[in-house]
Amino acid sequence: xxxKTTLRGALLATSALMISAGLAAxxxxxxxxxxxxxxxxxxxASIDAKDYSGRTLNIITHxxxxxxxxxxLHAQQFQExxxxxxxxxxxxxxxxxxxxxxxxxxxxxxxxxxxxxSLWLGDFNPYLAEVPQAYQEVSxxxxxxPTYKGVATWNGKMLNYTMDGDRHYLKYRSDVFSNPEMQxxxxxxxxxxxxxxxxxxxxxxxxxxxxxxxxxxxxxxxFGTAEVTKRDDLMFSAFISRVAAYAKHPDVKGGFFFDLAxxxxxxxxxxxxxxxxxxVAAQASMPPGxxxxxxxxxxxxxxxxxxxxxxxxxxxxxxxxxxxxxxRNKVAAAPLPGATEVWNxxxxxxDKFDTPNTAPYVTWGWSSAxxxxxxxxxxxxxxLCFFGNEANxxxxxxxGRFGVNPYREAHFDPAFYETELGWDVxxxxxxxxxxxxxxxxxxxxxxxxxxGVGEFMSSLAAGVARAQSGEATAQEALDGVAAEWKAIxxxxxxxxxxxxxxxVVALEDK
Amino acid sequence: xxxxKYIFLLPGLLVLVAIILFPLLFTIRVSFSSWDVYNxxxxxxxxxxxxxxWEDARYWEALTRLSVLTVGTVLLQYTLGFALALxxxxxxxxxRFFRVLFLVPMMTTPVVMSVIWRTIFHESLGPLNPIxxxxxxxxxxxxxxxxxxxxxxxxxxxxxxxxxxxxxxxxGLLSLPNEPFLAARIDGxxxxxxxxxxxxxxxxxxxxxxxLIRLIEASKLMETVYVLTSGGPGTSTETTSYYIYIRGMRDxxxxxxxxxxxxxxxxxxxxxxxxxxxxIRLMVKDRT
Numbered sequence: 001x002x003x004k005t006t007l008r009g010a011l012l013a014t015s016a017l018m019i020s021a022g023l024a025a026x027x028x029x030x031x032x033x034x035x036x037x038x039x040x041x042x043x044x045a046s047i048d049a050k051d052y053s054g055r056t057l058n059i060i061t062h063x064x065x066x067x068x069x070x071x072x073l074h075a076q077q078f079q080e081x082x083x084x085x086x087x088x089x090x091x092x093x094x095x096x097x098x099x100x101x102x103x104x105x106x107x108x109x110x111x112x113x114x115x116x117x118s119l120w121l122g123d124f125n126p127y128l129a130e131v132p133q134a135y136q137e138v139s140x141x142x143x144x145x146p147t148y149k150g151v152a153t154w155n156g157k158m159l160n161y162t163m164d165g166d167r168h169y170l171k172y173r174s175d176v177f178s179n180p181e182m183q184x185x186x187x188x189x190x191x192x193x194x195x196x197x198x199x200x201x202x203x204x205x206x207x208x209x210x211x212x213x214x215x216x217x218x219x220x221x222x223f224g225t226a227e228v229t230k231r232d233d234l235m236f237s238a239f240i241s242r243v244a245a246y247a248k249h250p251d252v253k254g255g256f257f258f259d260l261a262x263x264x265x266x267x268x269x270x271x272x273x274x275x276x277x278x279x280v281a282a283q284a285s286m287p288p289g290x291x292x293x294x295x296x297x298x299x300x301x302x303x304x305x306x307x308x309x310x311x312x313x314x315x316x317x318x319x320x321x322x323x324x325x326x327x328r329n330k331v332a333a334a335p336l337p338g339a340t341e342v343w344n345x346x347x348x349x350x351d352k353f354d355t356p357n358t359a360p361y362v363t364w365g366w367s368s369a370x371x372x373x374x375x376x377x378x379x380x381x382x383x384l385c386f387f388g389n390e391a392n393x394x395x396x397x398x399x400g401r402f403g404v405n406p407y408r409e410a411h412f413d414p415a416f417y418e419t420e421l422g423w424d425v426x427x428x429x430x431x432x433x434x435x436x437x438x439x440x441x442x443x444x445x446x447x448x449x450x451x452g453v454g455e456f457m458s459s460l461a462a463g464v465a466r467a468q469s470g471e472a473t474a475q476e477a478l479d480g481v482a483a484e485w486k487a488i489x490x491x492x493x494x495x496x497x498x499x500x501x502x503x504v505v506a507l508e509d510k
Numbered sequence: 511x512x513x514x515k516y517i518f519l520l521p522g523l524l525v526l527v528a529i530i531l532f533p534l535l536f537t538i539r540v541s542f543s544s545w546d547v548y549n550x551x552x553x554x555x556x557x558x559x560x561x562x563x564w565e566d567a568r569y570w571e572a573l574t575r576l577s578v579l580t581v582g583t584v585l586l587q588y589t590l591g592f593a594l595a596l597x598x599x600x601x602x603x604x605x606r607f608f609r610v611l612f613l614v615p616m617m618t619t620p621v622v623m624s625v626i627w628r629t630i631f632h633e634s635l636g637p638l639n640p641i642x643x644x645x646x647x648x649x650x651x652x653x654x655x656x657x658x659x660x661x662x663x664x665x666x667x668x669x670x671x672x673x674x675x676x677x678x679x680x681x682g683l684l685s686l687p688n689e690p691f692l693a694a695r696i697d698g699x700x701x702x703x704x705x706x707x708x709x710x711x712x713x714x715x716x717x718x719x720x721x722l723i724r725l726i727e728a729s730k731l732m733e734t735v736y737v738l739t740s741g742g743p744g745t746s747t748e749t750t751s752y753y754i755y756i757r758g759m760r761d762x763x764x765x766x767x768x769x770x771x772x773x774x775x776x777x778x779x780x781x782x783x784x785x786x787x788x789x790i791r792l793m794v795k796d797r798t
Contacts, residue, residue, distance in 0.1 A: 094736075098759050105550035123547050123762075232740040232756070289633025291654040292742060297632075306634065451548040455761035462568075462745065469656060469744030492548050 032077050034391040041138045042385035044081065052084035052379050059088045059383070060100060061115035066403035067164070067366045070396050071115055074387045081386075084379060097454060100124065104371075112374040113383055118151050118160060118367035119447035122500045123454075128159040129372040135161070135381050140390050143408040147362055147439045150507045151446070159369055161384040163393075165407025166365035167438045168241045170203075171302060171317050172196060172309045174332035174426060176215050185209070197337045199356045200242065200278045203309065207285035210308045218305075224285030226293060226301035226310045231465040233294035236457045237363045239464045240445065241311055242279045244359035245339035247271030250443045252346050253509045257448045257456075258485075259345070260505050263494050265485040267460065268478035270350070271343030276467055276474040283468065291468060303327075311336055313364065317431065318400035321423060329423065332430040335360060335437050360441040366403060394420070412436045446507050450500035452492055459484040541768035546761075559769035568745060569753055569770060573777065576749040579660070580728040583667040588721055590668065591675025592713075596705075599683045609680070616673035624737035627666045628653070631738070656746035659739050663747050666734050671727070675720055682716035683709070714793040722786055729778050750774050 029037045029044040037044045057078075061071040068090045075086040089111070091099045096116060103110035104127040116124065135141060136158055144152075144162045152160035176182050177194060186194035189209050197203035207224025215222050228238040247256065247269065254260045257267065266272065283291050287306055290297075295312065302310035303319025305327045310316050320331045338356030343349075368387070370380040386392070396404040397411065398421060406412060412435050414428035423431070438444075448456055463481035466472040472480070489497050541559055543552045563569060598608045615623070630636050631652035639649035652662045690712065694704045732751035735741055741748035741756075754774065758767030 094759065098762060101547065101762060230740055231742045231744075232760070287634045288639070288649060288651070289654050292659075292739070294740075300635070452546070452761070454547070455763065458756060458761050465742050465744050469742065469746065471744045491544075491546075496548065 029391075033073075034395045036391065038139075038390035040140065040389065041134075042140055042382075042389040044077075044386075044389070044391065047078065047382060047386045048081045050082050050382065052082040052382075054083075055376060055379060056085040056087065057113065057376055057379050057383060058111045059086065059113040059115070060096075060111040061088060061090060062096060062366070062403075063090045063092050065401040067115055070387070070392075070399075070402045070404060074392060075383070078383050078386055082379075082382075086383070097123075107373075109371070109373045109375070111371060112376045112380040113368060113370055115366060115368045118164075118166075118365040119363075119449050119453055121152075121154055121160060121367070122449040122451050122503075124369070125154045125159055127372055128369040129374065129377055131158040131161055131370075132381060135385050138385055140385070140388055140393070140408070143410060145407060145409060145439050147444070148365070148407045150510075151362065151365060152367065154503060160367040161369060161381070161388065162407055163368050163384065163388040164366040164404050165411075165439075166313050166363060166405055167435070168237065168311055168313065168336055168361045168363055169434045169438060170197070170309065170311045170334040170336055171320070171331055172334065173216075173305075173327065173330055174430075175327075175330040176210065176308055177332075179215075182210070182215060196332075196334050197309070199339055200245065200275075200337045201340075203337045204278060204282050204285065207282060207309060211285040215308070216305060222305075223287040223290065223301075223307050224309065225282055226287060226290060226298045226307035226316075227279075227282065228293060228295050228298045228312055229283070229286070229290065229468060230292050230294040230297075231461050232458070234364075235464065236461045237361075237447075238312060239276065239279055239460070240363065241336055241361050243272050243275030244361050244445045245337065245342070245357050246274045247343055248357075248359035248443055248445050248508075249342045249344050249346075249351065250357060252344055253505075255501065255505050256445050256508060257504075258489075258497075258501055260498060260501060263489055263498050263501075265482040265489075266345065267463075267485060268475065268482040269343055269345055271345075272478055273474045274339075274341075274343070276464060276478060279464070280467055280474065314405045315400065315403070321421070321427065322400060323422070329427050332427060333434040334430065335434055335441070357443070358441070359443045359445050360438040361445045362438065363445075363447055365405075365407075406435055412439070444508055446504050448501070449504050450492075450497050452488055452497075455488055456485060459488070537768045537772060540765055541772050543765040543768075545764040545768075546766070547763075555765070559766045560773070562766065563769050563773055566770075568748070569750070571745065572748045572750045572753040573774070575747070576729060576731065576751075577781075579664065579667075579731065579749065580725060583664050583671070584721060584724045584728055586664070586668045587672045587675045587724060588717070590672045591720075592679050592717075594672070594676045595680040595683055596709075599680060612676050613673045615670050616677070618670070620670060620733040621737055623670060624666060624734045627662075627669075627734075628738050631662050653739055654743055656743055659743055659747050663731075663734055663738060666738060667728065667731065670734075671724060675724065678716060678720040678723075679713065682713050682720075686712050718786070718789045718793050721789060722782065725782060725785065726778075729782070 027045055027048070032044065040046065059071060059075060062068045064072065072088050075088045078084065079086045097120060100114055100116060101123065104124070141162065148162050148165045149158070152158050152162045177196060183194045186206070186209055190205060194206070197206055210222070211224035212221050214220065228235050247266065255266065258265055287301055290301070293301065295315070298310060298312055299316040299319050301307045302316040303325065317331060317333060319325065320327050322328065335358055338358035340353050340356050341350045342353060342357045344351045368384050370377055370384065374380055393404065393408070396402045397406065412432045414432045417423040417428040417431065418425065447453070460481050463477040466480070467474045467477035539552060542554060542556065544555045544558070545551060594612050598605050630638050633639055633649065633652055633654065638652070643649055650658055652658050690708045691704065694708050699707065730751050731749050732755060735747055735749050735752045736755070739747040741752050754767050754770045757763045757770060
């Protein structure tokens with residue numbers, strides 16, 4: 001395709017989007033569960049003006065409810081509005097990668113639209129269509145924060161269509177932290193004031209003090225911390241959260257997982273080892289069974305009021321803030337704890353920080369894309385732009401099980417959560433302040449988005465699990481992981497991994 | 511005329527080739543390739559995958575663990591299944607009801623039952639620990655300590671598949687001739703003597719069949735581990751099938767997982783053949 005034809009195509013698409021937006025008549029679309037349609041190229045009215053009768057769109061997505069449910073809902077709406085036939089295939093998470101990858105590799109044109117974990121972009125990028133400029137310029141995409149635009153971009157091209165934003169942050173029981181009795185108890189036991197943990201040492205200390213006691217007065221014991229610890233259940237993300245502050249030095253550029261220059265794994269360096277030791281030490285303050293908690297258990301434990309603190313994605317927080325939750329408006333959010341000592345791999349020493357070093361972890365996030373082999377790219381991008389239009393997103397954000405989390409500037413407004421969801425001021429403010437701090441934060445860490453990320457993370461999780469179960473020390477476990485990572489890099493090819501990893505480092509070192 | 515009969519065999523043979531031989535041959539071919547997420551397709555790398563497999567300690571540990579798990583659970587299933595079959599073999603009250611009741615676990619979907627068992631074993635929210643507490647045994651770390659997690663997997667397997675043993679052994683018991691039992695009674699043999707000298711020997715052939723079928727099935731143990739423990743804590747419940755699943759489906763190392771699968775197939779075929787011969791020698795007296 002020449003530059004001329006590309007420009008012509010972009011112009012045509014832009015014109016089409018503008019014309020359809022202009023033609024759209026004011027109509028009531030509240031029957032679709034939205035408050036009101038927001039005018040624009042992806043609005044209900046604009047999509048309603050299109051006619052895709054006789055055409056079929058095939059979509060692969062996650063199982064219901066997380067992402068799978070909004071995919072199906074908006075597919076049904078898209079079908080009704082445009083006359084297209086939309087087929088949605090729901091796949092359990094464990095099968096999703098290979099169900100997308102095998103058709104790609106074998107040249108089958110199985111799906112037009114794909115929903116997947118954003119960290120798989122390192123694997124899928126050769127098979128994805130670039131988001132046309134016209135769609136990058138719609139209002140909904142313009143308001144996506146630079147962080148999540150970066151996550152959607154590969155080698156300067158926007159390949160993922162942003163429809164979710166994820167990150168890890170700290171969640172805690174604000175009622176307990178503000179309770180004078182609990183404050184006195186903590187002071188008595190530790191000699192210092194009870195504060196929201198600013199370091200992982202403080203986190204573990206607070207968790208230990210409030211572990212296995214009935215601090216909410218319901219007659220059942222409560223526990224210090226709920227964390228994702230189950231090996232193949234996204235535990236690697238929890239571990240990286242634990243590690244980031246110790247291993248991501250703000251003055252050392254050029255890689256968190258690898259040294260970009262040499263492609264030597266850094267996973268067994270002292271910062272990582274310290275993070276693992278703290279992760280293992282925290283096991284003593286977890287609920288019974290907490291050492292094998294999957295994400296669902298963590299959501300239920302913190303969201304159900306069992307644990308004092310937790311850190312992961314939005315789910316547990318949203319669960320805690322459901323209308324029927326016993327701890328609604330008794331929770332608050334904060335950035336992940338930091339570290340006062342950070343490993344400097346350039347000098348080979350621990351550097352001390354008066355203000356704890358923090359490293360916001362922008363992890364995971366669902367994403368979507370259109371297959372480059374799709375013959376329905378126009379309809380596919382229209383579907384995605386409809387999925388992510390402002391009206392749909394504001395509705396989806398209010399349904400916790402949908403798994404759609406804030407990723408636009410407008411989503412960081414506490415007033416939305418107060419008025420639409422009934423959150424109290426403190427909860428809404430700490431939540432949005434935390435998200436803003438992560439989104440605009442310095443020293444960010446992103447997922448390892450390189451070819452074979454599944455293999456790297458599987459190896460990491462297996463090593464961490466060995467240390468958690470006592471099969472190996474933290475250093476032994478991570479030495480084993482580093483050896484496996486070297487072998488994986490050798491198999492894939494150093495240059496290929498480096499080229500991909502440079503995309504991640506560019507996001508981190510910006 | 512003689513040759514024409516082969517034409518009639520051809521459709522069946524073609525189906526056989528398509529269903530059994532082609533996937534097997536294809537897997538063999540894949541196992542000599544480096545097909546993975548970054549090298550799609552069937553290139554030729556010789557025996558690299560097999561050399562790597564030889565040094566893959568996690569694979570061999572998983573195979574050893576699977577062997578213990580398989581032999582342990584099948585022996586328990588056989589013992590319990592035989593006991594239950596003997597219980598409802600003779601005329602007892604509500605015999606038909608019990609026969610159906612004992613089959614219920616086998617008729618449920620393994621994944622669904624594993625989810626239910628995971629809830630039962632849940633250490634803070636599940637019902638099992640409060641019950642154990644109430645009867646003085648105390649709460650147990652079912653899924654968070656290696657030994658307990660291993661026992662939990664065994665319990666689910668035994669619960670799910672004992673009915674299969676029960677079904678086969680009950681069918682065997684119901685098909686036994688009455689005369690040997692009459693002769694034993696005339697000779698004054700009590701129930702234990704009758705069981706040891708008449709029932710058990712006559713059940714030898716069907717016992718071997720039932721044990722072998724279950725050994726074959728149990729050696730593919732995957733769903734229970736996937737749902738209940740994900741192979742943890744650490745790698746304490748990781749079985750060969752689950753490990754192959756991780757390498758193949760999660761890590762997308764298609765070539766390597768094909769070599770793991772084929773090696774596993776060969777090891778299990780040899781092991782099960784030897785076990786079958788030993789069992790026949792031990793349990794089937796009339797080997798003609």
